[in-house]
Amino acid sequence: MLRRKVLKILGVAALGTGMATATFADMPAPLDNAGDVKIALVRYLSTGDFFQSYLAGVESQAEALGVDLRVFDSRQDAALQADMVDQAIALGVDGIIIQHGLTESMKDAAQRAVDAGISVVAFDVDVENDAIPQVEQSDYLLGRLALDQALADNGNAFTAGYVYVPGIAPLDRRNVAWEEVREANPGITEAAVFGTLDNPIANSIANQARSVLQANPNITVVFAPYDEFAKGVKIAVDEAGLTDDVDIYSADVSTADISAMREPGSAWVATVATNPAVVGEVSVRALALLLTGEDPGSSIVVPPTLITQDFLNEQDISNMEELGARMPQFQHADVAMADWMPLPSR
Template sequence: MKKKVNWFIAVLLVIGILLTGCQPKGDAKEETAKPEASSHPLAGKKIALILQQNLGTFSAQYIEGVKEQVEKFGGTVTVFNSEGDLAKMASNLDAAVNQGLDGILIDHGTKEALNQGVQNAVDKGIPVVAFDAGVEVEGITVLEQGDQKMAEMTLQKLAEDANGEANIVKIWVAGFAPMERRQVAYEQFLTENKGIKEVATFGAATQNTALDTQSQMEAILKKFPNEGDITAVWAAWDEFAKGAVRAIEQAGRTDIKVYSIDMSDEDLQMMQKENSPWAASAAVDPMDIGRIQVRYLYQKINGENPDAQVVLEPVFVDASKLPDTTVTTNGLHEFIDGWGASEQGYTDALKELENQ
């Protein structure tokens, strides 16, 4: 009898184990929910971001904007940083194309380095949207910040503050599409404002741009030691401006003002310091640039045909309009009209995707 009972119990245990194995596990709901979450045809896309270089807080916030928008669309981003090496950038682009990703974002770069790789992407049906890149390939969309307008905004403010008479230092570097556009406006400005004289110019994009600019600006200040020798600095990039501002502050040169292009949280902190020489800047919210670029890429992934050239509207940031309390780019819209939270690039299909 005892043997029969033991045998019966054993059979029950085996049946129980088998039944337990057939029950849904705790993560089974997540697995079944995934197809519903990604049922939208635009969800689950794999995106590449090809950077010429990742320098400073502007780049960091731009990348953050790209990642934020792609994630809201249910996709993933692979970032390729080329560290300022255009040959490496071309290689990174080729790698992205060969991986067969769903879309490619490009940040800066030249047509000589990128045209062939972009053409390869287009030939394979991979949508491409570039930002501030000198790429010339039919079938892609290129975003720019309205560089000439930003230059005009800041240079006009410089001229007004100086009553049309100034000795200025220009910090600028060739080889970048946005820089070249800003230079066009600068040359036009000097032609039209004879009282504004350039007394020195320098600039280089390095892995430590702000620090290197500071050292070079310190040398310029020693060369022009007297009040009035330099009225203002015009910096065509905020990394240049940061170095110039620090050099001017350390030298105690309260007679020199700085006018720049681009804006980041770090820039704002420096502008808000008491007696800061940083007077003004013109920019597009770097996070918004990333978001908008992603939206145009997803338009193309969705089979739409956005304009080949898209100009982002810049905003003028006057240091005198900033509050005494610390403000970041996320809260800047409270004090500067037109800043942040742009709806540019959205379509009904993308809003639907984001809501899912």
């Protein structure tokens, strides 16, 4: 069981870990002294099942490694996220994972951490620093596989709505796939582009989608490449009685998403995802390699998987555990690994 306490500094959480099943003395320095190594996770986005699962993966891998994890949550406040990097530096952490954020606010903050001798890994944020490894889900492929399914289901001529917020690295990479598919298929009409990251994200998207669908009744496909976006669009589609007329294609997955996709007549027909808990584990493992002087590589990619509504129904999958059992590649990614590195128990 993880032991959590709340530090009295801007809502920072500290995670103290006990002994894992592996012998810490067998790991390379500095991880051979259990509890001596402190790392920080500095978050920009935290709302939604994906980010809860990602955090769970970070916590479980940190526990397996015996490191002291501090979690900083800026709740989409770019200036606060940069300030939290400085707080982590002041706390004397050995390593930092920067999770999402804006390039303009995180670039200098990440460099300050590197200048302080701290190992840094970035997940889904471009800090424009060759010294900082980038963990990603192959966001281009997340978008491309979803769009390939949309083409298979709807042909290469349809009217689409697109949910997009520029400036967020994973969404920008998924946008490359959207632009590529549109260029290759001139029969696709982009009727509306909308999007927001205002909390709660799904409800905010639903508010926008209501207006978009009312103004564009000819939309038959919505590309919503983030599951909170898809949830919001689905709310609007359901309310408008358009479940037979609109297909939603997304990225990311959770137990709640699976339930939504499997509702009778659900418009949410496909998503492409990695296991967010696995991505969290990979982020910590990449940082651990840096801390021990090993090179995890400049780009650490966790491969995604297409998940269709038909597959979920055929396999009678109702949660993430069952999805992992039917898709072994979803349970573990052999990425950022070393022989000495203990893995979380599942």
